[in-house]
Each structure stands twice: as C-alpha cells, then as structure tokens.
Amino acid sequence: MTIRVLLVDDDPLVCAGLRLMLRGAPDLEVVGEAADGADVPGAVDRLDPDVVLMDIRMPCLDGIAATRALAARTGRTPQVIVLTTFDGDTTVIEALRAGAAGFLVKHTPPEQIVEAVRRAAAGEPVLSPGVARTLITHVTGGVDTRAHRARDRLARLTDREREVALAVADGTSNAEIAQRLHLSVGAVKAHISSALTKLGLANRTQLAVLAHDALDSGAVRPASPGGDR
Structure with missing residues (x-):
C-alpha cells in the first residue's frame, strides 16, 4: 500500500x-x-x-x-x-x-x-x-503534580490495558508487546485502541508520554502476566 x-x-x-x-x-x-x-x-x-x-x-x-x-x-x-x-x-x-x-x-x-x-x-x-x-x-525529573495526574488517568484502564500502555512507553512494537504479554498482535492493537479512547488521546506516542509521566510517581507497575482483568 x-x-x-x-x-x-x-x-x-x-x-x-x-x-x-x-x-x-x-x-x-x-x-x-x-x-x-x-x-x-x-x-x-x-x-x-x-x-x-x-x-x-x-x-x-x-x-x-x-x-x-x-x-x-x-x-x-x-x-x-x-x-x-x-x-x-x-x-x-x-x-x-x-x-x-x-x-x-x-x-x-x-x-x-x-x-x-x-x-x-x-x-x-x-x-x-x-x-x-x-x-x-523530562519524565525522570522527579515526582510532581503531572505524575500524579497521569497516574490517576491510567487508573481508568484495566490491568491489561495498563500493561500494554507501559510496554508502549518502552518503545516496543506491537509484535514485541504481543510476545512479551503472550497476546496476539490483534489483541494488542485492540487494547491500545481502547486505552486511547478511554484516555482521550490521539495516538500511541501520547499514550507513551502519559505512561512515562505516571512512572515518575513510582506508583504504576505492570500487573503480572495473565488474562484480561
């Protein structure tokens, strides 16, 4: 194409x-x-x-x-x-x-x-x-209001959506995320799309920035691998 x-x-x-x-x-x-x-x-x-x-x-x-x-x-x-x-x-x-x-x-x-x-x-x-x-x-500059706001926004996601969001923040491709989390590529795309909709974001780069901001607070950690929750 x-x-x-x-x-x-x-x-x-x-x-x-x-x-x-x-x-x-x-x-x-x-x-x-x-x-x-x-x-x-x-x-x-x-x-x-x-x-x-x-x-x-x-x-x-x-x-x-x-x-x-x-x-x-x-x-x-x-x-x-x-x-x-x-x-x-x-x-x-x-x-x-x-x-x-x-x-x-x-x-x-x-x-x-x-x-x-x-x-x-x-x-x-x-x-x-x-x-x-x-x-x-920028995102490792310390805990501040931005980090806490980001953490609160990520809390709207399911555990699996949050896992995918954190993987996106690592700069990994959909195929790499699928392999890491034992999902299909289609499921990864669906989780990213759902997360973007819930958070009102335009693309995965904004999702990565938000996840990095949340990690500043030290309060966001990936859930253990498993099914959707």
Missing part, C-alpha cells in the same frame, strides 16, 4: 529536498505541500495524507498549533511527524502533547526519515535519539 505524505514547511528548498528524498522510496508518495500551518486542514481534506511532515516555525500558524488542530478533528486523521531544526526540551514536549506521532530534527539521515514515515503510518512512535533523551530527561 502506498503511504501518502503531505509536506508542511515554509521553505521551498526544504520541501524540494524532502520531495526528492521520499521519491526514492517506492511505497511513499508526496501528495502535496503546504507553506503554513493555517493551510494544513484544507490540504488534509483535499489530499487525504497518511502522514504529515510538519515544520514548527511558520509565518501565521506554527506547526504545534496545526498538529493540535489535526488531533482534535473527528474521523480519520493523519499521523504527524514534526521535522524541525528546533529540538529544545519545551518544543519536543509541546509537540508530543499536541498529538504528534514523532519528532525528528532536520539533520536526521534521509534513510531514517523514510523509515520514520513508514513507522508513523503503521502507528509506531518515532523519535530521533537526541529527542528520546530529552523525553527521558
């Missing part, structure tokens, strides 16, 4: 480079471009992309606000990968909390960007190593 990609960046040279890069992958198709976050909803409606590569700094509406607007839409929405030169701690966390499926810096090697698009389209989280370190630092 061809993965449809929308490029969102106000720099024509960046878009040209990304288009050339992605054109070399037979399973990817760049279906269009937008030069500002304000143009994203209309472009998504017209072009129906699977993945959006989103810049942050744009003239009218920035990429984080545009990502948040997409995540709030009902129905099918594309996965968003924020691709930017700005990788400060606040920027990373804001993008992920806005609903981005991943965050990459623009100097990421081309083959890794191509693979990131594939992973995002498959519902997998995408983080460059430097960004992953930023996220780890």
Whole structure:
C-alpha cells in the first residue's frame, strides 16, 4: 500500500529536498505541500495524507498549533511527524502533547526519515535519539503534580490495558508487546485502541508520554502476566 505524505514547511528548498528524498522510496508518495500551518486542514481534506511532515516555525500558524488542530478533528486523521531544526526540551514536549506521532530534527539521515514515515503510518512512535533523551530527561525529573495526574488517568484502564500502555512507553512494537504479554498482535492493537479512547488521546506516542509521566510517581507497575482483568 502506498503511504501518502503531505509536506508542511515554509521553505521551498526544504520541501524540494524532502520531495526528492521520499521519491526514492517506492511505497511513499508526496501528495502535496503546504507553506503554513493555517493551510494544513484544507490540504488534509483535499489530499487525504497518511502522514504529515510538519515544520514548527511558520509565518501565521506554527506547526504545534496545526498538529493540535489535526488531533482534535473527528474521523480519520493523519499521523504527524514534526521535522524541525528546533529540538529544545519545551518544543519536543509541546509537540508530543499536541498529538504528534514523532519528532525528528532536520539533520536526521534521509534513510531514517523514510523509515520514520513508514513507522508513523503503521502507528509506531518515532523519535530521533537526541529527542528520546530529552523525553527521558523530562519524565525522570522527579515526582510532581503531572505524575500524579497521569497516574490517576491510567487508573481508568484495566490491568491489561495498563500493561500494554507501559510496554508502549518502552518503545516496543506491537509484535514485541504481543510476545512479551503472550497476546496476539490483534489483541494488542485492540487494547491500545481502547486505552486511547478511554484516555482521550490521539495516538500511541501520547499514550507513551502519559505512561512515562505516571512512572515518575513510582506508583504504576505492570500487573503480572495473565488474562484480561
């Protein structure tokens, strides 16, 4: 199946480079471009992309606000990968909390960007190593109100859904989670979908952030392997 990609960046040279890069992958198709976050909803409606590569700094509406607007839409929405030169701690966390499926810096090697698009389209989280370190630092900064709020939210899940959520936070794939918890891949997907619905989250990256936040409190531990509870 061809993965449809929308490029969102106000720099024509960046878009040209990304288009050339992605054109070399037979399973990817760049279906269009937008030069500002304000143009994203209309472009998504017209072009129906699977993945959006989103810049942050744009003239009218920035990429984080545009990502948040997409995540709030009902129905099918594309996965968003924020691709930017700005990788400060606040920027990373804001993008992920806005609903981005991943965050990459623009100097990421081309083959890794191509693979990131594939992973995002498959519902997998995408983080460059430097960004992953930023996220780890953020979620290991000590017990605070954020951690307790996250713990309370995870308490809405069944034990099995919570186990799956914690496995997602480890960055494992659906197949790896299935093997770890002795489930089918279909059951893992169903638990993730149910958890996202109960928690009002847009994607598994937000679920991973929430699980990491809850682990800050030291109060969340995986239930012992077994059936659904």
